[in-house]
Amino acid sequence: MTMTKVHMAVYDDLSDWEVGFATAHVNSARWQREPGRYHVVTVGETPGPVTTMGGMRILPDAVLDDLRPADSAMLILAGADSWLIPGGNRAFADKAREFLDAGVPVAAICGATGGLAAAGLLDDRDHTSNAAEFLAATGYRGASRYRDVPAMTDGDLITASGTAPAAFAREVLARLGVYEPHVLASWYKLYGLGDPAGFFELAGAARP
Numbered sequence: 686m687t688m689t690k691v692h693m694a695v696y697d698d699l700s701d702w703e704v705g706f707a708t709a710h711v712n713s714a715r716w717q718r719e720p721g722r723y724h725v726v727t728v729g730e731t732p733g734p735v736t737t738m739g740g741m742r743i744l745p746d747a748v749l750d751d752l753r754p755a756d757s758a759m760l761i762l763a764g765a766d767s768w769l770i771p772g773g774n775r776a777f778a779d780k781a782r783e784f785l786d787a788g789v790p791v792a793a794i795c796g797a798t799g800g801l802a803a804a805g806l807l808d809d810r811d812h813t814s815n816a817a818e819f820l821a822a823t824g825y826r827g828a829s830r831y832r833d834v835p836a837m838t839d840g841d842l843i844t845a846s847g848t849a850p851a852a853f854a855r856e857v858l859a860r861l862g863v864y865e866p867h868v869l870a871s872w873y874k875l876y877g878l879g880d881p882a883g884f885f886e887l888a889g890a891a892r893p
Contacts, residue, residue: 690725691708692725692727693763700796707850715891716887723861754784790860792856792860793845798814802814
C-alpha cells in the first residue's frame, strides 16, 4: 500500500481547534478501512515556523511553491484572522484553485471559506460558512449557492462553519474514504453528537 499525503496549510494565527478532529483521525490508523494509508503533511508559504492562535509553534514539513496536486489527496485550510485581511493568504487560495482545477479535493473551514469566496472559488459551487453575511462581505457572486448547514461537500470542495469542527472532519473523512460508512456514523455519533453509544460501537470496530 502506498501512503498518501493529506496536506494541511499552516500560517500564523491558525485556528487550531477547527482542524484537530480532521487531522488527528486522518493520521491515526485506528478504525480505518486501510490503516496507515494517509499521512498528514503541513505546508507553509515559507519554510519558517508559524504560531497558531493557541500559541503552538509549527515548523512546516513542506513549502507551498513545491506542492503539486498530483502529490496530494487533499488540501485542508483552517480559519485564521489573516484570511480577513484583503488579499490575506492569497497564495493558499491560489493553490486551492490549482487543486480544484486538477480534481483534487480542498477542505476549507471558517475564515478560509471567506478567502476562497474572495478568490471566486465559491461562485459556482454549493457551499457553507460561518454565515451568509460573512461571505457576502467578500463581494463574491455565489450567494445563491450558499447552504445553511454546519458542513457540506460539493464535488471536490468541502466547506464548514468554524463552530462545526466535527462535522467538518466527517466530510473530510467521508471524502477520503477513511472509514467504512457505519464506522464513520459511529465516529460522528461520539465526536459530533456526544453520544457515548458511539464509543462502544467504535470499540467493536477496532482492529487487533
